[in-house]
Amino acid sequence: MENVLFVTIDSLRADHVGYHGYERNTTPFINEYASRGSRFTNAFAHAGGTRFSFPALLTGVTPMMYGGYDRVSKDQTLVSEVFGNAGYRTGGFHSNLYISAQFGYDRGWNEFFDSAPEESTTAGLRKWAKTTFSGPILDALRWGYDFLESSAGVNVGSYHVPGDEITDKAIEFIETDDDRPTFLWVHYMDVHHPFLPPEEYQLEFRDEPVSDRESIKLRRKFIEEPEKVTDEEFQTFIDLYDAEILFNDAQIGRLMETVEDEWGDDYVMALTSDHGDHFLEHGYFGGARGKDVKTHVPLFFEGWDDDGTYDELVALNDIPTTLVDAVGLDVPNNFHGHSLYDLVFDGEWDRDAIYGGWSPDDGDHYVVREDRWKLIEHPVDEDELYDLIDDPTETSNRVGEAATEERRLREKLDRHRQRVLSTDDADVKRPDMSEDVKERLRRLGYKE
Numbered sequence: 001m002e003n004v005l006f007v008t009i010d011s012l013r014a015d016h017v018g019y020h021g022y023e024r025n026t027t028p029f030i031n032e033y034a035s036r037g038s039r040f041t042n043a044f045a046h047a048g049g050t051r052f053s054f055p056a057l058l059t060g061v062t063p064m065m066y067g068g069y070d071r072v073s074k075d076q077t078l079v080s081e082v083f084g085n086a087g088y089r090t091g092g093f094h095s096n097l098y099i100s101a102q103f104g105y106d107r108g109w110n111e112f113f114d115s116a117p118e119e120s121t122t123a124g125l126r127k128w129a130k131t132t133f134s135g136p137i138l139d140a141l142r143w144g145y146d147f148l149e150s151s152a153g154v155n156v157g158s159y160h161v162p163g164d165e166i167t168d169k170a171i172e173f174i175e176t177d178d179d180r181p182t183f184l185w186v187h188y189m190d191v192h193h194p195f196l197p198p199e200e201y202q203l204e205f206r207d208e209p210v211s212d213r214e215s216i217k218l219r220r221k222f223i224e225e226p227e228k229v230t231d232e233e234f235q236t237f238i239d240l241y242d243a244e245i246l247f248n249d250a251q252i253g254r255l256m257e258t259v260e261d262e263w264g265d266d267y268v269m270a271l272t273s274d275h276g277d278h279f280l281e282h283g284y285f286g287g288a289r290g291k292d293v294k295t296h297v298p299l300f301f302e303g304w305d306d307d308g309t310y311d312e313l314v315a316l317n318d319i320p321t322t323l324v325d326a327v328g329l330d331v332p333n334n335f336h337g338h339s340l341y342d343l344v345f346d347g348e349w350d351r352d353a354i355y356g357g358w359s360p361d362d363g364d365h366y367v368v369r370e371d372r373w374k375l376i377e378h379p380v381d382e383d384e385l386y387d388l389i390d391d392p393t394e395t396s397n398r399v400g401e402a403a404t405e406e407r408r409l410r411e412k413l414d415r416h417r418q419r420v421l422s423t424d425d426a427d428v429k430r431p432d433m434s435e436d437v438k439e440r441l442r443r444l445g446y447k448e
Contacts, residue, residue: 003182003183003184003259004083004184004267004323006186006269007272008185008187009248010189010190010273011273011276011277014296018030019031019298020041024205025246027245029253030252034271034298034302037302037306038310039300039308040300042311042371043314043316045356046357047356050096050098050099051098054069057317058099059335060077060321060334063356063358070103071102072103075423077332077334079108079183079323079324080107080109082320088182088183089110089182090108090110091109091110091173091184092111092114093166094115094189095187097114100115102116111173163189170255171258174258174262174263181327190244191248193219194215194216195240195241196216202243204243210236215240221233241277268303269302270299270323271302272300273298274297276293277294278293292388295356299319301326304326304344317335318351319337334423338351355416363379364379365379368412369388370409372389374388375409382397385398385401
C-alpha cells in the first residue's frame with residue numbers, strides 16, 4: 001500500500017458512533033469501513049479540545065510539549081513533512097482556524113486549505129469599534145452582537161466550511177493526475193457546535209426540522225444557562241448533533257467512493273476525532289476538560305490486512321507514528337507516540353498510560369489516564385482522582401481516599417512534566433490574529 005488517507009472529525013464522541021454501540025444509525029458508512037479494518041475501542045485524546053489534540057494528531061507529541069500548543073514549534077515535525085520528504089504528494093483540507101497556517105500547520109503540504117479569511121467589512125467595523133470606543137459603549141456594542149445570536153437566533157458570522165465543500169476539495173485533489181503516492185488529510189467541522197445540519201438529515205431522527213435560528217438560540221442556552229435546559233430541549237440538541245454526524249458520515253462515503261475508484265485497494269486509511277463533547281453530564285456544555293466524555297474518541301485503521309478489535313489503551317499521538325510506519329517510512333525521533341502496527345501485526349504494546357494537559361488563564365492542568373485510574377491535577381481547583389472501573393462516569397472524586405494510587409499517579413505526572421520540560425521551546429508564541437479570525441473562533445465557542 002502506498003497512498004494514505006487520514007480523516008478527522010471535530011467533536012465526535014465515541015458513544016455516538018454505531019460500531020461503538022450507539023443505537024441510532026448515525027454512521028452507516030463509518031461502520032462499514034470500520035468493519036473492514038482494525039478498531040481501537042479505548043482511544044483517547046490527550047485533552048478535550050482542538051488546540052490540544054492536533055499537536056498529537058499531526059506532530060506526534062503531547063499538548064504541553066515543545067512550548068505548548070500556541071503554535072507548531074520549529075522543533076516539531078508535521079506528518080505532512082515526513083510524507084513530503086519521502087516523495088509523496090500531500091494535501092490538507094479543513095476549516096478550523098486553530099490549525100491554520102497562522103499557527104504553523106501549513107508546513108509540508110503541496111496543497112493546503114484552511115479557510116483563513118481576509119478581514120471582512122464586519123470584522124473591520126468590530127476592530128474600529130474596539131479601537132475607537134471603550135468602557136460602557138464598547139460593552140454595549142458587544143452585548144448587542146451577542147444578543148442577536150442568543151435572543152434572536154441570528155447567525156452573525158461564518159463558523160466553518162461545510163463538509164460537502166471540504167469533500168469536494170479533497171476529491172478534486174485525489175482526481176488530479178500525479179504519478180506520486182498521495183498523503184491526504186481531511187478534517188470535518190460539522191459535528192462541532194453550532195449544529196446546523198441540513199433538514200434531510202434532521203428528519204432521520206425527528207418529525208420536524210429545527211431552524212438554524214432556533215438551533216443557535218438553543219446552543220447559547222446550553223452554554224450560558226445549562227441548568228435551565230429542559231428535557232425536550234436536551235433531546236432536540238442531541239437530535240441536531242446526531243444529524244450532523246450523519247451528514248458528515250455521508251460526506252465520508254462520498255470521499256471513500258472516490259478513494260476506491262482512484263486508488264483501488266492501494267491505500268491505508270485512518271479515521272478518528274480530535275475530541276468528544278460534554279452534554280451536561282457534569283453540569284456544563286463544551287469546555288476543555290479531562291473527563292472521558294470529552295476525550296474518548298473513535299479510531300480505526302482500514303486498508304491493511306486486519307479486521308480485529310483491540311481494547312488496549314491508545315492515544316491520539318500514536319496515529320501519526322502508525323501512519324508513517326504502516327507504509328514503511330522512518331518514524332521521526334521527535335514523534336512520541338507508539339505504532340499501532342506493532343500491536344496489530346506483532347502483538348506488542350507497551351503503552352500503560354495516556355498523558356495530557358491544557359493551560360487556560362489559571363495555569364497548567366495535567367492529566368494521566370490508565371486503564372483503571374485517572375488523575376487530573378489543577379493549578380487552583382481541587383485535583384480529581386477517579387476509579388474508572390467502579391466509577392466510569394467520573395462522579396466520585398477519590399482524592400485523599402486512595403492514597404497509594406494517588407501517590408503513584410502523581411509520581412508518573414512528575415516524570416511526564418520532566419519530559420515536557422526537556423522539549424521546551426521558549427520561542428513558541430501565539431500569533432497575532434485578525435479580528436475575523438478571533439470572531440470566528442469566538443462563534444465556535446473558543447476563548448481566543
